[in-house]
Amino acid sequence: MHKLLLLFACLICLLPAVAQQGPKKPLDHSVYDKWESIANQKISNNGKYVLYQVKPQQGDAKLYIKTAGNRTLQQISRGDSAVFSADSKYAVFQIKPLYKDVRQAKIKKKKPEEMPKDSLGIYALETGKLTKYANVKSFQLAEKASVLAFLATKPLLKDDKTKAPADTLKKLTDDLLDAKKAGATLTVVSLQTGKAHEFASVTDYQLSKLGNKTAFAVAAPKKSKDVTSGLFVFDLVSGNVKKQSTGKGTYKNLAFDDAGRQLAFTAEKQPEKALLKPFSLYYSDFTQDSATTIMRPSDKALKTGWSPSGFGKIVFSENGEKLFFGTAPDPIPQDTTLVEFEHAKLDVWNYKDDYLQPTQLKNLKKDLQRNYLAVIYPRQANKFVQLEDEYLRDSYMAENTNAEYVLAVTDTAKRIAAQWEGGTRKQAYLVSTRTGERIAINPKAAKSRFQLSPHGDYALWYDDAAKAWFSFAAATRKVTNLTGKTGVSFTDEENDSPTEPEAYGVAAWTKDDAAVLLFDRYDIWKVNPQTGAAVNFTNGLGRANKLIFRYRMPVEKQKFIEPKDELLLLAQNEASKEWGYYQKALASTKAPQRLTMGKFGYSQLLRAKNADVLLYTKSNVSMSPDVYVSRDFGKETKLSAINAQQQDYNWFTAELVHWTTPKGYKATGVLYKPENFDPAKKYPMVSYFYEKLSDGLYKYTAPAPTPSRLDIAMFASNGYLVFTPDISYTIGEPGPSAVEFINSGVEELKKNSWVDGARLGIQGQSWGGYQVAYLITQTNMYAAAWAGAPVVNMTSAYGGIRWESGVSRQFQYERTQSRIGGTLWEKPDLYIRNSPLFQLPKVQTPVVIMSNDADGAVPWYQGIEMFTDLRRLGKPVWLLQYNGEAHNLVKRENRKDISIRELQFFDHYLKGAPAPEWLSTGVPAVEKGRNWGFETAKGAGL
Known part of the structure; x- marks a missing residue:
């Protein structure tokens, strides 16, 4: 009896806890900011330490430094841009200001110099010592040594304005303004000894790879007696500072050779009011008192x-x-x-121009800074070779910078056709760095992508016309079909x-250019670039089992594969969409092992560079991406556990669905269901689409303010089914193809009793927005539709400009996404037939359009055409125009706004929720910025 009473008492005690669990909450718009993600993960060279950031969508991030065994060494609030030292003994990172402080400074419209500043942190991994420096603008960590350099500004103390006399305050202010022009304090620190050296008024700096x-x-600030303008070199070993060049001017492109024994830079020392300020090239091997000028403006060799150029990057070859x-x-x-006000301002468009004026204006800054690669030999009496010029202006150096040749490509005289072809036809050359000789690789221009092998022995390209990979051997000048x-x-x-x-692409090269790994649809091929001898590196396992094998070079690895390397091959099962890794040694003839x-x-x-340790994130639709360490995926150590709050919310599941379209095509899509899905209930369903999305079946989708896509997490959590069908296209029929795949998929799902066929919606952005606009002219099966940045009139959009890039839209309609396959005058019927505008009288579906006035991809007027025409026809239509916004919303406040409106819209039409004011009565311009229209309008209806 006592035992029974005790058991009963224990059950009573448990009841409140059980009751508290209850049903999980649906997601709401308040959850966004605290949802976290992993960023900037790193592993030390010895594989013993890892670091990563946990970042909320809005707010202060946290940096974690841990052992590979998951022992936390340090947590740094607002830590950012962290790196490990080469000897794996230190972690260096920025510390960002508090989010709230930055926000307040923006509210008060503080000047840039008055904004909260970053700090710098140095953490000693072995001792646990943490050192901080304030007001740091930038830092560099030597590539091969534990030497750190950073720039820091003078702080203006908060109390200075209240305590300092007027003259002192003026001096502080002048110093700050002077420092803004003159630079900041450079500190060079040996992390091993802790010894630091400071240098005033520094504007630019560069550490050698060895840190020596x-x-x-x-x-120098004006009237300074202690600081001299110029370019200097500090030797960390001797502690000496050596002048390389003096005088006021602009010093740029500081560069050491790999050994730190040579220095080069560009500088201009023209008078401040000079109209023309050309640069000179300076060089020092530290045997002379200062650097010498080895190339001047208008040098006879030029x-x-x-x-x-002051904008060209300076690089020493590996051998110096x-x-x-x-x-x-x-x-x-x-x-x-x-x-200014007395001369004309205009753009002159000429049909002979290589690029349209909008393209030229978009590229204006780049073109003003355009420079042409050249090489000089300081140890050979400054022998000079110009490698590029106006005709041949794009070149690529081999990873082995000692290589004799650079690869150069040109589309000169072929650029106008890009207006309708999208890309240009190119000719490629190997250019000798010794003589400047140009060796033509393909005498006939072709739409190909060229690359130079890491060692510089071969040029590689895929020829679209021949549908094959080719190599060109620099030594023999032979072209080989690979x-x-x-x-x-x-x-x-x-x-x-x-x-x-x-082409599917290039995986990697092996050492000394012995072989190149190429992708087909499923497998990886190992090909000899000299002979074309090819073997299926994955032994045909991919095509036989519908496994898509790919290889991604580890970030920390060199740019080629060593003969002894074990390759980790990423694989996806084409049917199930599952992901995984296989392993195979480069030298092995056996099939890859799972x-x-x-x-x-x-x-x-x-x-890790010097250890067999892997760092990665892993996730799926219900498991937030977290950080893991492993050697072979057999035994994983989980290092992070973000988004614990997810367990409090009604989440969602994802599953593949298959069906056959009316024309007999096999189709695939993904169906997302609420976590608390009950097959005895009926659910509204929203379909969202953009080309093919099923490969993302196991992708984690966090609730986030949307740039105009459908927030799958938010909708599924709130009791919607979300369907994302893959779409394949018939040339000339982009609209009917959408009908073929989307509508048939929806019809297939409607056969399930738990799909409410009377409460269906569709949502799409950009190309998906076009398809939404087209679908509602073909069927009345949808109760609500949302079209973000849609094209509705291909005839008016065809000749327009994509203002974001300045290029014509013609190529898009003829050859790429719109898939018409001809010009407007060749196939006018297809342009009209695929344009929703000409069929708008058929529309009965309520539709919201987002069309922004700074859209650089789809003309803003396309959304206006759709809205004004549907309005004239008396159809229920709304237009959201976010001021100054782009094709996809960028500003977070606008993303939050549209997220609220999107859910409100579908809730009203698919769930019967009361209409908010912006839907029912609108928001007059006189109430703009005062009334957002989110509340239900009393007594108003649709």
């Missing part, structure tokens, strides 16, 4: 009117023999006699656009 030297430019830099024509000086005899296609087998299918395969998604692997 630091070059820095100084701009083309007439050319100078070294070659110095690469940029040259450029001297700019046309501004005519200072012109009065894949023509494999009997396998190396291009997109599912291409459904009226353009040449693209390490893991499951219902997860993986980030790119990070492998």
Whole structure:
């Protein structure tokens, strides 16, 4: 009896806890900011330490430094941009200001110099010592040594304004303004000894790879007696500072050779009011008192009117023999006699221009800074070779910078056709860094993508017309077809656009350019670039089992595969969409061995440089991405556990669905269901689509303010089914293709008793927005529709401009996403038939359009055409125009706004919820910024 009473008492005690659990809450718009993600994960070279950030969507992030065994060493609030030192003894990171402080400063419209500043943190992994420095603008950590350099500004103490006399305050203010122009304090620290050296008024700096030297430019404040303007080098070993160049001016592009024994930089020391300020190239091997000028403006070796460029990157070859830099024509000086309001302002469009004026204006800054690669040999009497020029202006250096050749490509005289073809036809050359000789690779221009092998021995490209990979051997000048005899296609087998299918791509090269790994649809091929001898590296396992094998070079690894390397191959099961990893040694002839395969998604692997330790994130639809450490995926150590709050909310599940379309095509999609799904109930369903989305079956989708897509997490959590069908296209029929796949998929799902066929919605953004607009002209099966940035009139959009890039839209309609397959005058019937505008009288579905006035991809007027025409027809239609916003919403406040409206809209039409005011009565312009229209309008209806 006593035992029974005790048991009963225990049960009573448990009841409140059980009652508290209850049903899980649906997600709401208040959850966004605290939802977290993993970012900037790193692993030390010895594999013993890891670091990663946990970032809320809005607010202060936290940096975690841990052992690979998951022992927490340090948590740094607001830690950011963290890196490990080469010897795996230190972690260096920025510490961002508090989010609330930055917000308040923005509210008070503080000037940039008055905004809260970053700090710098240094954490000693072995001792646990944490050192901080305030007001840090930037930092560099030596690539191969524990030496740190950073710039820090003088702090203006909060009490200065209240305690300092007027003259002192003025001096502090002047100092700050002077420092803004003149630079900041450079500190160079040996992390091992802790010894620090400071240098004032530094504007730019560069550490050598070995950390033995630091070059820095100084701009002395006015009337300074202690600081001299110029370029200096600090030797960390001797502690000496050596002047390399003096005088006021601009010093840029500081660069050491790998050994830290040579320095080069560009500088201009023209008078402040000079109209033209060309740069000179300086060089030092530290044997002379200062750097010498090895290339001046209008040097006789240069083309007439050319100078070294201040915008060209300076690079020494690995052996230190070659110095690469940029040259450029001297700019046309501004005519200072012109009065701005007295001369015309216009753009002149000419049909012979290589690029349309909008494209030129978009690229104006880049073109003003354009420079042309050249090489000089400081140890060979400054022998000079110009590698690029106006004709041949894009080149690529091999990873082995000692290589004789650079690869250069040109589309000169072929650029106008990009207006309708999208890309341009190119010719490629190997250019000798010794003689400047140009060796043509493909005499006939082709739409190809060229690359130079890491060692520089071969050029590689895929020829769209020949549908094969080719190599060009620098030594023999022989062209070899690498894949023509494999009997396998190396291009997109599912291409459904009226353009040449693209190649699946290059995986990697092996050491000394001995082989290149190429992808077909499923497998990886190992090909000899000299002979074309090819073997299926994955032993045909991919195609036989419908496994898609890919190889991604670990971030920390060099740019080629060593002969002894074990390769970790990412694999996806094409049918189940599961992801995993297989392993195979480069030298092995055996089939790859499976390490893991499951219902997860993986980030790119990070492998410790000197240890067999892997770092990655793993997730699926219900498991937030967290950080893991493993050696072979067999035994994983989980290091993080973010978004614990998810367990309090009604989440969702995801499953593949298959059906056959009316024309007999096999189709696939993903169906998302609420976690508390009950097959005895009926659910409203919203379909969201954009090309093909089923590969993301196991992708984690966090609730987040939307740029205009459907927030799957929010809708599924709130009792909706969400369906994302894959779409394949018939050329010339983008609209009917959407009908074929989307509507048939919806009809298939409607056969289930738990799908409410009377409460169906569709949502799409951009290309998906176009398809929404088209679908509602073809069927009345949808009770509500939402079209973000749709094109509704292909005839008016065809000749327009994508203002974000400045290019014409013609190529998109003829050859790429719109898939018409011809010009407007060749196929006007297809442009009209696929344009929703011409069929708008059929529309009966209430629809919201988002069309923003700064959209750089889809013309804003497309949404206006749709709205004004539906309005004239008396159809229920709304237009959301976010001021100054782009194609996809960027500002978080706007994303939050549209997220609320989107759910309100579908809740009203698919769940019968009361209509908010913005739907029922609208928001007059006089109430803009005062009334958002979210509340239910009393007594108002639709």
